[in-house]
Amino acid sequence: MSAVATPGEPAGTGQLAAARPDATGSMVPMPRGRRQTELAMLAFAVGVVLFAYANVGLGLNGHIPAGLVTYGIGFAALVGIAHLAVRRLAPWADPLLLPLAALLNGLGLVMIYRLQQSGRNGNPGNVIYGMTSSTATFQLIWTALGIVGFVAVLALISEPRVLQRYTYTLGAVGLGLLALPALLPARFSEVPGTGAKIQVAVGGFSFQPEEFAKLALAVFFAGYLVAKRDVLALAGRRVLGIDLPRARDLGPVLIAWAASLLVLVFESDIGTSALFFGLFVVMLYVATQRTSWLLIGGALFLAGALIAAKLFAHVGERFTIWLHPFSGTNPSHAAYQLVQGLYGLGYGGVLGTGLGHGQPYWTPLVQSDFIITAFGEELGLTGLMAILLIYGLIVERGLRAAVAVRDPFSKLLAAGLSFTVALQVFVIVGGVTRLIPLTGITTPFLSQGGSSLVASWMLIALLMRISDTARRPAPQPIQEEGMTQVVRGR
């Protein structure tokens, strides 16, 4: 995939080699930052989004939406600002991440606009539950705030290692954010109708702290594991050809496990719980290279899930819904949402109904947790696979940055951030398509909701910062010889 996008680019740290002086002592050209490529692909992404927007209008009302021009200019300006910031602040960053994120964000905006236009059960007079008549506008404002977050991260964090200093501070912030909804009374923290306590709502404004906790905790895990990885990698007993860690080193993984279970119990949020635990275990594995951590983590997760399924009715029900969505009264009651989403996917089939021609409005929460089924319905299997591949590309570019960067902290952070994207997509897309039991978490960039969008943009900014560090040419000596070399930064 990457070979197509950036032809001829040397893998890994090859850029550094390309910048070495050749035999004659003259300098070869600096490796290109590929900002032009990024701009071209951004233009393409904006084009696709505007085409989709026009499509929605044609599909719903038979004419192009009146706001196409202003909307187009607004969206293009936002991603343009992001692009200019990258040119200035991270000129060596991976050129694919920004266009991919912009494309997903734009498609999400289009779908939310489309759902707002059709209304609940297809009646434009009734708004879909959880939306208002200005949700699409708000989502555009959130996009702008997301871009602000993106630029701010690039501007404030000039080197990924800067974050390492704040390892424990961010750890505390992350845990605080995660625990906040559980500590607040339900009227402030419960998402209406779901029973999940995952937000902080004051007045008409709500935000989901877990989205930001995810970023803070990824930094914390990276910093902590870089410091402790040598100890954690020490082998204990060897069982069945696997080196088990020493019993006394099990502490951190057990704490993470317990914390994720607490999130599950007190916030009724299975998806987030799985996400954080998965993030920790994979980062632990990358830091120590010990497969045993993956096995221990997996076993703990399965045990936790099974115990929770037995102990808590709402967790057990998820399994029942997953296994038997069509039996008895499930389709009209417990499994209604899942079944409606599947009906939508089935209705779309291979080629989809076309934007504005489907009936995604039957599915509850189609604008957030189930937005992927709306895409599956209207863009078909074809479009859904394309969206999954876009996510796959984002993860792949993130992991590539992790491989390329030399500093272990940045490496771990990039790996963790990339993996959260993969895991989040797996959990929510797998959930709504009945691959795994359904747990409600946001679909990065697509779902309605500001916190997720801003946090996703900040995540992309962090990945781009790390890839910028990885791809930046080595400092050039100012003079060729001498006792002391004066080096110039970038």
Add this chain to the structure above:
Amino acid sequence: MNHALRRVSLVVLGMFLLLLINVNYVQAFEPPFLAAQQDNARVFAQQFQYQRGSILTADNKTIAESVHVKQGIYSYQRHYPDPQVYAPVTGYNSLYSNTGIEQTEDKYLSGTAPQLTVHNLIDLVTGKPKRGASVQLTINSAAQQAAYNALKATGLPSGVVAIQPSTGAILALASYPTFNPNKYATFDGAQLNRIDSAYRNDPRQPLLNRAIEETFPPGSTFKIVTSSTAFATGNYNPDTRVYAPTNLKLPGTTHQLINYDNLPCNDGTNPTGNGKVPLIYAFTVSCNTVFGNLGMHLGDNALRAQANKFGMNDPNLTIPLPVAQSNYPPIPNNDPALTAYSAIGQYNDTVTALQEAMFSAAIANNGNLMAPYMVQRVIAPDLTPLVTAQQTSMGQAVSPTMAAQVARMMVSVVQQPYGTAHLAVTSMTNYTVAAKTGTAQNGANNTGLDDAVFTCYAPVNNPQIAIGVIVKGGGLGADASAPVAVKILQAYLSSLAKR
């Protein structure tokens, strides 16, 4: 750490592959299963987003069509120009369910039939909106309108079917009281439920299709079957003199079978009320004692075998609407008294109005019973015919010779001044008609009002239409049901003459 990172990449690749494989399964293989789920609102709503095919009569009158409207997600609304007249035929097409032809031909009307796949694909490519195929019925609008008007005029629960004897094509199929399918065409789910439950709870049962879904005792019209059974033995013809008592003593009981109004069966040659009359005379004036006695002699098994040949006891008859089974159940212990009652259509034998029409249709078509059908052809949106009805025979109900014998007796019923249908028919039409009346006693101990039953065909020499009528509580068949049949055949035959 790069080694571990590459492994994580493989895990991520695996996760995305799982997602991709799963969505392929859900969206490429599961859609037929998902679309078939009862509560899939998308499938029901979808059909109102494009034009459903029309339903037409044989003479090209539109009786159901999709009209362009714009109501929320719905672009087309079903409309029935003559709702009550054709309701038993078309059924309704609502948000959640279909009945009648709307149900049986749904795959054509909605455009989902496999034969339409290529048409749909061409429309998709050429940018034409998807449309359903039209269904043309065998129903004749003149006959159908006359049928509904005549039933309505009786004011009683009633059903009628008219068939073209030579083909089995159904010319009219009406029921009263009936419903208004336009009321089912609402897009308001709550209103739809109100309308539906109001119809369902209506004691007059307007949703019941009395032409094919309800069975009634055939009464004396069953004497067609009893006579046919007798002729099949080879020992009888219409002129055979048969025992014609005024009171028929039933073996093993204290009951005596009597004639209508306790009249004797006397053509002038049976003054004692204990002698014999020609079979044709007994048929013409409808003597119960003669046919009860005849039935006992012929036996339950022979009567049932003949009834089956006329299409009774068939649970699978569809036209393509499913038809209730007309019953001639086995008689317990071959009880002769009950056999006598069965032979005059008064025990457990019950028939639909369609079955009544099939009796006459078989006789009119030289004994060859054509399978009744209602869908003449299916026409694709580009006007190419997709399906054309194939006429099939259900077999010889009776031999041509026997058919001629029964026909002679049915003509006599109308033409003889003393025939039970003479006045009712000859006073109203100049067409020659062959008929049999029936007056079925009803209710516990026969305390209910009699059902009026009538079966006939016309014209006698060149049969074009066979009709079966049942009017619940109509009294004498000749009084309530015969006028209905005559109005239909008059309307139909004169419409043929105009053509």
